[in-house]
Amino acid sequence: MTIHERLKEERLRLGLSQDEFAALAGVSKRAQANYEKDRSPQADYLAALDSEGVDTHYVLTGRRSDDPAQPEFETSGLSASSGLSPVAMYDIEAAAGDGRSLEREEVESTLYFPTEQLAAQGLDPAQVVGIKVRGDSMDGTLADGDWVLVDRSSRDPHPEGVFLLLVHGERRIKRVQRVAGGAWLLISDNPRYEKELIKPQDMKDVEILGRCEIRIGRVN
Structure with missing residues (x-):
């Protein structure tokens, strides 16, 4: 079939x-x-x-x-034969263990994306994970329940963009802007939320896990 x-x-x-x-x-x-x-x-x-x-x-x-x-399939064989790459999808709310890598969290589902389309966006499929957005802090860019593909190989906040972050052990999606003195400004695109300043001495509590590259959401 x-x-x-x-x-x-x-x-x-x-x-x-x-x-x-x-x-x-x-x-x-x-x-x-x-x-x-x-x-x-x-x-x-x-x-x-x-x-x-x-x-x-x-x-x-x-x-x-x-x-x-059903026997387990070889993902490498699936990719080679169909031109699709598997992407593990995680719920950002469920994946909340302090400091734990995503690989140690439970995968909610696995979706398959055309390898050529990912490559056309400059993405290495091996470095891409899917994250379910929770909350309304990024309304206007990302809505609650959206999925976003995150490039884990992109952890430099320059150029500025939207990133998956680990802040004090909690995973968040925020817009990151570098400001004078080496500090970072974490910005919620929903104006109801205050900006958060991360001073250089507090950088040890913040880690960029990857850049948010592609949004997958329902058309309203």
Whole structure:
């Protein structure tokens, strides 16, 4: 079966019409019909379906994610044969262990992104993780429940941008701006939140975990 046939099969398994399935992903019925016919699904479309409980692992690989009888697949083989790269997705709220690396946290899901598209954005798939945004502090840029792809190889706050940070053992997503004297200003894009100044002597309590590069969220 092709990915298009598996997508249709998954929709029918859930008992949904094309209209209803399209609504889950925030696309039109026409776009859904094209995905089931010959159009390659986009990453944000698959991420939206995955967050709604659709078995996107099956759609992409033909293997049910909850089937213990299915053998483990080789991710390197999957990437080589399909041009997809696996990206581990973490819930920033659940992944809250003090000072723990993300690799030691529980992966909420794994999504597969076209390797060429990641490379076109200057991203090494081996250095990319997905983080679920929590809270409204970055409203205007990132909404609660959005996913964002984070480049863990980019930990220099220059040029300025939005970063995943470890601040006093707590993971946060903030805009980082360098100011005079070597201090950092942590900025929430939601104006209701105050800016936070990190003085040079307090830098030991702050670590940049990666730069936020690609937002995946529902279209409102």
